[in-house]
């Protein structure tokens with residue numbers, strides 16, 4: 001089999017395994033979906049009091065020009081079918097009523113619709129080919145919290161215990177039962193560019209920060225599967241001074 005065909009076969013198998021795994025894993029029943037409810041976590045809270053990263057929709061110009069040019073018309077939010085765009089509340093002063101993304105609540109799917117409705121150009125219109133150049137935020141990955149890396153570590157430790165004739169421990173049993181994950185890989189709109197699978201592991205992510213758009217889809221799903229202790233965090237890359 002050619003190298004290219006081998007890679008496709010491995011990737012295809014991983015996708016099938018991940019789909020089956022997702023159906024079978026207990027405790028993971030909710031997946032990213034539209035959560036445009038005004039009561040969703042984080043909505044209506046002040047950025048300054050929440051100390052969350054400032055992340056703008058794709059195509060946003062630099063922060064000073066954005067704040068000066070955005071006329072707070074809400075058209076980008078209306079265009080966002082998945083409900084990824086939130087608006088800052090009144091108490092956020094100069095930020096009030098401007099759009100932002102909260103990956104821990106809802107990631108951006110990079111559909112780019114919002115970039116085509118902005119009447120002022122502070123969200124610049126983007127085409128499909130521009131996706132690989134979008135930089136909304138920086139990605140920070142904490143391997144120790146990732147279920148796939150944990151599952152491998154636990155399996156290796158248990159194998160060592162068994163080899164030495166001792167009983168397997170129950171210490172990490174909940175993680176062992178949940179097994180490897182791979183959801184960030186499945187949900188990334190730039191799969192196989194911004195994130196690949198780590199060789200030698202099963203469904204463990206290998207991120208490429210240089211190609212990552214900072215859309216936050218991976219943080220959103222990681223929040224769900226890790227039950228609030230995500231291995232992925234998106235950080236602001238905007239200069240607010």
Ligand code: SF4
Nearest residue numbers: 080108109111112114
């Ligand atoms: S690109 Fe699409 S999903 Fe992302 S914020 Fe804009 S409209 Fe919403």
Ligand code: SF4
Nearest residue numbers: 146147181182184222
């Ligand atoms: S979604 Fe989170 S826990 Fe799952 S593989 Fe990705 S980083 Fe690891």
Ligand code: SF4
Nearest residue numbers: 188212213215216218
């Ligand atoms: S790695 Fe995460 S933040 Fe980066 S493009 Fe993929 S889903 Fe978006």
